[in-house]
Amino acid sequence: MEKKLTKKQQKILEFILKFTEENSYPPTLKEIAGKFKITIGTIQDHVSALQRKQYLEKKPDTARGFKVVKTSAGNKVTPKSDMNYIPLYGSVAAGEPIFASDNIQGYVTMEKSPKGHHIHFALKVKGDSMTDAGIYDGDIVIVRKQDDADNGDIVIALIEDEATVKTLRNNKIKAYLEAANPRYKAIMSQPFSVIGKVIELRRQYLNT
Amino acid sequence: MEKKLTKKQQKILEFILKFTEENSYPPTLKEIAGKFKITIGTIQDHVSALQRKQYLEKKPDTARGFKVVKTSAGNKVTPKSDMNYIPLYGSVAAGEPIFASDNIQGYVTMEKSPKGHHIHFALKVKGDSMTDAGIYDGDIVIVRKQDDADNGDIVIALIEDEATVKTLRNNKIKAYLEAANPRYKAIMSQPFSVIGKVIELRRQYLNT
């Protein structure tokens, strides 16, 4: 089923991709022909080969009507609309509004989750209360906004207006939070509210 | 300096953006006119207004030659070309070629590093030899290809054809590798070669 591309076909497919990214619109047959110093007729052949092998779609009678659906390596082409920019908030001091826009330190890119329209945000972890769970000071956690979570989930909780990263322990009677570092005693029966669940951790080794 | 857009101009700019994402190529004047049930002449006016106000670029005499440079909200439009797709390799057994294309488990998206044309790849960590450095089994490390590194860097090293994640200890006389987990003794004076430096760690909490 999977037909492989020839070297020439690969080059042409890659050119179409690259051209589109650089110009924001795909090339014409003539422009492709110009790049490879061959004629339009030849490009017609290559393009129909690429279509036949299902790497490229083309709308008939349409200028620049190309759509690359697979790369030469066989990967699906992810459209830009499938990427999300998630705001990265710095650590928040008690009492301050968490999602203040002037607290945004930057943005983190992430592929859109296939199902569900969840809201995500990212937080920079401060402190060492989660080192036993492998979360260190300076790490970035990506959080999916939700106000409940399951036992064992790592969550962002609001305790007295301060956002903290903790593991949720839910023993059916009362939920409590637990710092992964045993030096901190578990915060029990304190009023808190879950504002999101940690779905990914990122740590950057910035030196050099 | 910043001219604001009228409602109509906003709608047209947004349509061009949306159309481009859906079709992979921008619309023609006629297609825009069709959407808004007005004539091409009118669209010409709108398009020149958008150009004048620096929201849209257009290559003359070029079919679909649009490039949206700013959204109606004033945000810069980030081209997809600023994103990199990095191959994610699974753990490799000894003797097998590391970068075999059939060992690619998927792709990881990452913003292009501003300077330098480094080659990156990602590896899924197997084993618990780095838990003390906060790297766990199943974590994904993003690696920048290079054959040297500094003292203290976490590197991917090749020891007897097996790729491993280790901390580099370079005491000027001889470099050796060190597993962050003390249960493993440091591998000293064994022949090895550095193939890259870990620049980022990602851990996904997949449940629910």
Added chain:
DNA sequence: AAATATGCCATATTGAATTATGGAAAAGAA
């Protein structure tokens, strides 16, 4: 050896898409 796919050319034709021009009504700013 014969059939098939690739890679290349040239030219003509049809259709698609941009540009040019000139006019006119309505809203907003000076």
Added chain:
DNA sequence: TTCTTTTCCATAATTCAATATGGCATATTT
């Protein structure tokens, strides 16, 4: 009010771009 900008129309001209045809030389596969 006057001026400018916006929003709209219609039509013609021109250039751009895709398609259609037919032919030729190499490889590859059956």
